[in-house]
Amino acid sequence: MKTIIEPFKIKSVEPIRFTSREEREEILKKAGYNPFLIHADDVIIDLLTDSGTSAMSAKQWAGIMEGDESYAGSKSFYRFEKMVKKITGMKHIIPTHQGRAAEKILFSITGGQGKFFPNNTHFDTTRANIEFSKAEAYDLLNEVGKHPEIRADFKGNMDTVALENFILQKGKENIPLCMITITNNSGGGQPVSIENIRETKKVCSKYGIPLFIDACRFAENAYFIKKREKGYQDKSILQIAQEIFSYADGVTMSAKKDALVNIGGFLALNDDSLAMNCRNLLIVTEGFPTYGGLAGRDLEAMAQGLEEILEESYLQYRVRSVEYLGEKLLSAGVPIIEPPGGHAIYIDAKRFLPDVLPEYFPGQAIVCALFLEGGIRTVEIGSVMFGKYDENGKLIAPPMELVRLAIPRRVYTQSHIDYVSEVVIDVFNKRESLKGFKIVYQAPMLRHFTALFEPL
Numbered sequence: 001m002k003t004i005i006e007p008f009k010i011k012s013v014e015p016i017r018f019t020s021r022e023e024r025e026e027i028l029k030k031a032g033y034n035p036f037l038i039h040a041d042d043v044i045i046d047l048l049t050d051s052g053t054s055a056m057s058a059k060q061w062a063g064i065m066e067g068d069e070s071y072a073g074s075k076s077f078y079r080f081e082k083m084v085k086k087i088t089g090m091k092h093i094i095p096t097h098q099g100r101a102a103e104k105i106l107f108s109i110t111g112g113q114g115k116f117f118p119n120n121t122h123f124d125t126t127r128a129n130i131e132f133s134k135a136e137a138y139d140l141l142n143e144v145g146k147h148p149e150i151r152a153d154f155k156g157n158m159d160t161v162a163l164e165n166f167i168l169q170k171g172k173e174n175i176p177l178c179m180i181t182i183t184n185n186s187g188g189g190q191p192v193s194i195e196n197i198r199e200t201k202k203v204c205s206k207y208g209i210p211l212f213i214d215a216c217r218f219a220e221n222a223y224f225i226k227k228r229e230k231g232y233q234d235k236s237i238l239q240i241a242q243e244i245f246s247y248a249d250g251v252t253m254s255a256k257k258d259a260l261v262n263i264g265g266f267l268a269l270n271d272d273s274l275a276m277n278c279r280n281l282l283i284v285t286e287g288f289p290t291y292g293g294l295a296g297r298d299l300e301a302m303a304q305g306l307e308e309i310l311e312e313s314y315l316q317y318r319v320r321s322v323e324y325l326g327e328k329l330l331s332a333g334v335p336i337i338e339p340p341g342g343h344a345i346y347i348d349a350k351r352f353l354p355d356v357l358p359e360y361f362p363g364q365a366i367v368c369a370l371f372l373e374g375g376i377r378t379v380e381i382g383s384v385m386f387g388k389y390d391e392n393g394k395l396i397a398p399p400m401e402l403v404r405l406a407i408p409r410r411v412y413t414q415s416h417i418d419y420v421s422e423v424v425i426d427v428f429n430k431r432e433s434l435k436g437f438k439i440v441y442q443a444p445m446l447r448h449f450t451a452l453f454e455p456l
C-alpha cells in the first residue's frame, strides 16, 4: 500500500511565526499557564480544536462571493437546505450560527425541570444547555468506551440496556428525546455503529421517544462504519449517512466540524409543530428562518463543504492522518486512547504521568510541556475541565485525565504531524521532570477557559 496523500494541493498559505523556547517560557507565564489565554500568533501548531479551524476549498471561497445576502428567501439558503435534506432526509432545516445555538433552541423548548435527556456522551455545550433549562443530562456510554487502553471498533456506542432501564426508571413521559453523538467527541472521537443506532432507535420507538443525532462529525463516523461494520464496504458515504439519519427524528449540527466551515450550524427536524416552535424562537434569538444568524455566504460555504465532506478520498486521508499520529506515539510508548478517533488523539495523562495526582492536574502539566517544548497548543480534558469539589474542598476527579490533540481539517501536512509526534515523544521521554500545577484564579463556571495556574 502506498502512502495515503492529501487529496488536495495548497493554493493559499498562512505563515507560521516561530518562537524560541525562551520566548515560549515568557508567553506561557504571561498566559497564566492556560492555553486559552495564549495569542494564536504565538502558537506554532494549533491543536486546541478542530472546530471552525478548517481550510476552505477554492469552491467554498468562490461560494463566499456567490452568497446571496437577501434578508428573506436567499438563494444560498435554498442551496444549503437542499444539501442538508439530501443527507439527512429531514423535513425542516433551520440554520443557526453554530451547534450550541441549535441546542439552545431545542432544549429551551423541550427541556425544563423534571425532564431527562440521555446520550452516549453529551458534549459540554449540550449538557450545559440541558442543565440551563433545569433539566438533567445523562451519559449512557457502552462499558468498552470507558477504557482508554481497550481496542474496539465502536467505542462510542450507546449502552442500550442501560437506556431501557433509564427510561423505565425516569418514566417515558419525562424524556422528551434521546440523543446520540457521532462521533463521541468527549469519549475520544470514537464512532457509533449503524447497528447501535438502529438498536437505540428500537428502544426509543418502543416508548415513543424521538431520537436525535448530534451530527458534528457524521462523515467521519460514516467512514468508520464503511471500514469496520459488516455489510457497508460497498456503500457510499452518502448512502451510509442517509441510513444513519433515517433512524433519527431530528439532528443538531455544528457545521464548524464536518461541514468544513469556520462558522455555522443547523437544527433539522421532522415534527411540524416542534419545527414551528423552534423557528419562532430562532427569529427571537438568531434571525429569520432563511439565514438563522449567518450571512448568505456562510450558507453557501456550508452547502459546498457538505458536498466535499462526503468524498471518500478526503475521509480516507483524514482518518489515516489522525491514525498516523496515533501510531507514531504508540510505537514510542506514549499512552493514548486506543484506537485513534476520527478528529483527535487523546493522550492518557494518568498513564503518562502516574506520579502527578489529579489534584495537581497531570493533563495541564503535559499541555504546558508541549507548548514549551515545541509551541504546540493542546487542551486538558480532565480535572481542570470537569473537576468538582466536595464540602471539604477535596477534588472529585472525573474518570479520565486526558490531553486532546485535535487536528484541524485540511490545515496541516504530514511534516507538521511528524513534528508534533517528535515533540510529544521528547516530552514523554523526560516526563519524570514534569511537575504538577495549582490554580491561583478560577471563575465559578467553566473555569478551564480563564483559570490561571502556577507550576508547583
Ligand code: F0G
Binding pocket: 048, 049, 050, 051, 098, 099, 100, 101, 123, 125, 126, 181, 185, 214, 216, 254, 255, 256, 264, 265
Ligand atoms: N456537539 C459536539 C459533539 C461538539 O464537539 C461541539 C463542539 C458542539 C456540539 C457545539 O458546537 O461549538 O458549534 O457550538 N465542539 C468543539 C470542540 C467546541 O472543540 O470539540 P459549537
